[in-house]
Amino acid sequence: MRSIYQSLLAACLAASFAFGQAAASKKPQKPPPPKAVHSRSVSTRHTVTIAGQSLAYTATAGTIILHNKKDKPAASVFYIAFTRDNVADPATRPVTFAYNGGPGAASALVDLGGFGPRKIVWPQPGQELARRPPYQLKPNPDTLLASTDLVFVDAVGTGYSRIIRPAGNPKMFYGVNEDAAVFTQFIEEYLSKYKRWNSPKFLLGESYGTTRSAVLANQLVGHGIYLNGVILCSTVLNFPTIAFAPGDDLPFILYLPSYAAVAWYHHRLHPEPASLPELVQKVRTFAAGPYATALFQGSNLTASERQSLASQLAEFTGLPASLWIRMNLRVPLKVFQGRLLGHLNRATGRYDARYTIPNLEPVLPMPGPGIGATSSAIMGALTASFNDYLERRLNYHSHHHYRQLSGPVNNAWDWKYPTPFAILLGRGTFFLNVAPALALAMNNDPGLELMVNNGYFDMATPFFATEYTLRHMRLTPAAWKRVTVDYYRCGHMLYLNPQVVPVLSRNINQFIETASQGG
Secondary structure: OHHHHHHHHHHHHHHHHHHHHHHHHOOOOOOOOOOOOOOOEEEEEEEEEEOOEEEEEEEEEEEEEEEOOOOOEEEEEEEEEEEEOOOOOHHHOOEEEEEOOOOOEOOHHHHHHHHOOEEEOOOOOOOOHHHOOOOOEEEOOOOHHHOOEEEEEOOOOOEOOEEOOOOOOHHHOOEHHHHHHHHHHHHHHHHHHOOOOOOOEEEEEEEHHHHHHHHHHHHHHHOOOOOOEEEEEEEOOEHHHOOOOOOOOHHHHHHHHHHHHHHHHOOOOOOOOOOHHHHHHHHHHHHHHHHHHHHHHHHHOOHHHHHHHHHHHHHHHOOOHHHHHHOOOOOOHHHHHHHOOHHHOEEEOOOOOOOEEEOOOOOOOOOOOOOOHHHHHHHHHHHHHHHHHHHHHOOOOOOOOOEOEOHHHHHOOEOOOOOOOOOEOOOOOEOOEOHHHHHHHHHHOOOOEEEEEEEOOOOOOOHHHHHHHHHOOOOOHHHHOOEEEEEEOOOOOHHHOOOOHHHHHHHHHHHHHHHOOOO
16 A cells, blocks of 8 residues: 555656646746727717707717827826817817816816706705705706817826826826826827817816816927917915915915805895995905904004904904904814804805805714715715716716726825925925916917906805916916906806806807907
8 A cells, every 4th residue: 555655656746847847948928918908989969959059069988098208008088078060160160178176086077067068957055855866967058069169088097087007107197297298198189189280279177177277288388289268267276375374374364255255145244245246345455454464463463453353354254253363363264164154053165155064073973074065965966967977878888987086196196396396284285386387378378368267155266365376477468468357156166056157158158259269
């Protein structure tokens, strides 16, 4: 028996040795080449009624492949383009590239939100039951398709836009300069693919999308791609104007007119001013004058001066003078949101202060921040409506999940522009000012028109901060004649108020038509 086991063991060892020798004799195999990556698109035909007239258009949902410096595919960028049919010369029809911000937000919100040919019926403040499915999606008579073809673009890492490895990596896309370079390459590729080089060209950005537009406009002009116009919706170009950093009084000054507007909307001012614009102008004057002077004095203010100023602040904001005294005449946004409707135990939204949400702080049922009143009201409708729209109406299918918001993209963002302009000063506080880039673009492209749209109840990018930034761009008198500024009774997402949308749309369409006229 023992000899049998010894024979088997010897045979196994011999076989193992032979296998090892055979394996050693083989040359190491090269890794398989990466699979070829191709762009793809799906087109469908539709109609929409605008001002009583039927407009036929083609919707194209697809991807464009972007390459790195070695001409290797590095990213697949998803877009939805709406182009008008039956146009005599499509090459000369205006084309607008539109996107949201974040950074880390897809473009679906500015598409189905209010500018594309179909739009979501948004839940309005106080309509709690409208926040649950099913949601309504209807033709949009106020679409910008009336004056321009539309291309909604998802930044890399959002929507269906993805990094292609190994040629692509996050550092190539997640940063102020890098992001603008991606959009520059995308626009170049789109203009070539669809033969739109001679079309009047516009950029439309919302929120961080306005930051992108400033850098992107400058890069495009540097590439010889001149623009007819840049449309900014809820603008942030100079970030210190909206960051409540220790020792910096500027944001307190620039937020004050928005505090007053929101207090007016929620009927917290007594007596209540009849005119919102007149109230806002009065508070602008106070904020830039007596309030700014008082904050500059710091501890040199006397007790009577503090009390007098606190009483005036209480009249403008609806917050008690005692709170202004206790907070050294400086009430940050978070405190204002929680205290304005404190008697109702509700907090106002940051993106749109018309919306409110139960104030669970400081005793939350579980740790972690809430998503905010505005996001709570609209994110369900956006996610469900857009995915259904893509699959059932645009016939676009993907094995990826459509990312409306990407935390990883936001967390990985490189805020330096140019190095070392962005200096982190702690959580959420940084120096970043891209306004000079937009000023340079306007200087180098003398035909570029600028349109700035503001919401009175926007607490993320307050309108007075935008005005301050514009006044400090050092534009020439000739350049100022190319700037249009409009205000609306809405929040950060201008299109959430259905009463505002027709006026907003009319103004933007008129801006595009005027700026598209040849020399």
